[in-house]
Amino acid sequence: xxxxxxxxxxxxxxxxxxxxxxxxxxxxxxxxxxxxxxxxxxxxxxxxxxxxxxxxxxxxxxxxxxxxxxxxxxxxxxxxxxxxxxxxxxxxxxxxxxxxxxxxxxxxxxxxxxxxxxxxxxxxxxxxxxxx
Amino acid sequence: xxxxxxxxxxxxxxxxxxxxxxxxxxxxxxxxxxxxxxxxxxxxxxxxxxxxxxxxxxxxxxxxxxxxxxxxxxxxxxxxxxxxxxxxxxxxxxxxxxxxxxxxxxxxxxxxxxxxxxxxxxxxxxxxxxxxxxxxxxxxxxxxxxxxxxxxxxxxxxxxxxxxxxxxxxxxxxxxxxxxxxxxxxxxxxxxxxxxxxxxxxxxxxxxxxxxxxxxxxxxxxxxxxxxxxxxxxxxxxxxxxxxxxxxxxxxxxxx
Numbered sequence: 001x002x003x004x005x006x007x008x009x010x011x012x013x014x015x016x017x018x019x020x021x022x023x024x025x026x027x028x029x030x031x032x033x034x035x036x037x038x039x040x041x042x043x044x045x046x047x048x049x050x051x052x053x054x055x056x057x058x059x060x061x062x063x064x065x066x067x068x069x070x071x072x073x074x075x076x077x078x079x080x081x082x083x084x085x086x087x088x089x090x091x092x093x094x095x096x097x098x099x100x101x102x103x104x105x106x107x108x109x110x111x112x113x114x115x116x117x118x119x120x121x122x123x124x125x126x127x128x129x130x131x132x
Numbered sequence: 133x134x135x136x137x138x139x140x141x142x143x144x145x146x147x148x149x150x151x152x153x154x155x156x157x158x159x160x161x162x163x164x165x166x167x168x169x170x171x172x173x174x175x176x177x178x179x180x181x182x183x184x185x186x187x188x189x190x191x192x193x194x195x196x197x198x199x200x201x202x203x204x205x206x207x208x209x210x211x212x213x214x215x216x217x218x219x220x221x222x223x224x225x226x227x228x229x230x231x232x233x234x235x236x237x238x239x240x241x242x243x244x245x246x247x248x249x250x251x252x253x254x255x256x257x258x259x260x261x262x263x264x265x266x267x268x269x270x271x272x273x274x275x276x277x278x279x280x281x282x283x284x285x286x287x288x289x290x291x292x293x294x295x296x297x298x299x300x301x302x303x304x305x306x307x308x309x310x311x312x313x314x315x316x317x318x319x320x321x322x323x324x325x326x327x328x329x330x331x332x333x334x335x336x337x338x339x340x341x342x343x344x345x346x347x348x349x350x351x352x353x354x355x356x357x358x359x360x361x362x363x364x365x366x367x368x369x370x371x372x373x374x375x376x377x378x379x380x381x382x383x384x385x386x387x388x
Contacts, residue, residue, distance in 0.1 A: 013226050024371065033371025036222050036344070037364050040229035044237075047230055064230050071224030072184055072356070073162045075349045077216030079191030080209075081202035082345070084313060086306045088196075093277065094303055097262045098310025101255045101281040102318070105340040108250060109326040112340065113333040115243035 005063025012042040147208070154211025162215065165190050185320050185353035192313060225348060225363045232360040236331040243332065244365045247339030252373050255282045255342070256381050259307065271386040273300045278385070279377040280304025281311065283343045286373035293378040312346035319350025328354065331361040338362035342369030 016039025020032040027033075043064075050056040150157045169190060170183035177186075198205030204213035214220070259281025260274045268274055276296040280287030280303065287304030290296075296304075323329065328337055338347050338361065347366040351358045 034368040036367035039226040043229040067227035076187045076191045079188045080194040081204045081216045084195040093266045094306040097259045097307045102314045112336045
């Protein structure tokens with residue numbers, strides 16, 4: 001049944017949120033630290049475990065896949081509920097800091113992506129010493 | 133409900149139905165936006181720009197119709213706040229882990245961790261420097277704006293903790309929102325140039341940028357398969373920022 005999948009997802013979600021909030025409390029911040037991340041790890045683990053035990057029929061899985069197909073519409077709705085007006089009217093500091101920081105971090109992506117990549121030179125996807 | 137709505141009784145019934153079924157109406161609205169976006173992407177732009185990216189930009193444009201909560205401030209569209217709210221967003225994002233490859237995550241673990249710390253530090257201190265250049269001099273304001281350059285949650289959390297004035301907190305929130313929106317729009321355009329085309333760099337990307345909404349939306353517009361990887365690290369970013377900014381980083385700024 002599809003609801004089994006949705007319930008499994010809900011369980012992972014709630015346990016993850018719980019862990020995130022407990023971690024927050026542990027270091028004295030009143031917020032959720034990585035709750036979504038923990039939940040994702042739980043779901044990945046459950047996925048692997050249940051598959052191995054043959055307990056994950058396609059019907060159950062489709063209950064989860066429905067939600068992962070829904071996230072794009074949800075993201076569109078989220079974009080429509082952001083405070084875009086404040087962002088545009090926040091003045092020059094806001095724009096300069098927001099844009100400057102974003103650009104700087106994006107430029108660091110290829111630099112930091114090199115970390116931990118050494119052992120997969122065998123894969124043909126990235127030419128070694130590529131000069132771009 | 134309180135709207136000065138047209139007096140026509142049938143209009144009132146229609147409005148009443150939408151008021152009571154806001155989430156369902158939001159499904160319809162977003163569905164229409166998606167249909168339109170994918171039609172434009174296919175027939176007018178020859179699939180050069182992904183339909184998802186167009187839909188997100190339309191969403192941002194719609195947000196201009198409202199204020200604080202974007203289009204959800206318009207009573208008719210209040211349901212958009214439920215559909216686009218944190219609960220359903222996080223639920224849907226977690227579900228994408230179903231298609232994530234654990235071995236990829238393991239391999240990029242260290243890079244992701246380094247990216248998280250680098251991302252928070254770079255965002256914060258660059259934000260502080262820019263605020264300094266703009267004429268802010270007191271440590272509290274500088275720290276708050278720098279924290280806002282991390283995410284729009286780190287900003288107010290930090291500002292409240294160290295006692296910043298409400299207008300500085302507002303600036304820090306707006307800075308974070310600019311980052312989110314800019315990330316959303318620019319990611320698909322810049323993805324190729326920064327080699328953002330595999331799970332490994334998506335994990336690094338999520339850790340460096342950290343704005344969960346921006347990372348997810350930007351990756352969705354670039355390549356849907358990358359979303360779970362970026363989300364995985366981005367979700368730790370705000371917590372790390374809330375941990376570092378009002379404590380260690382504030383002391384560093386106050387020292388200078």
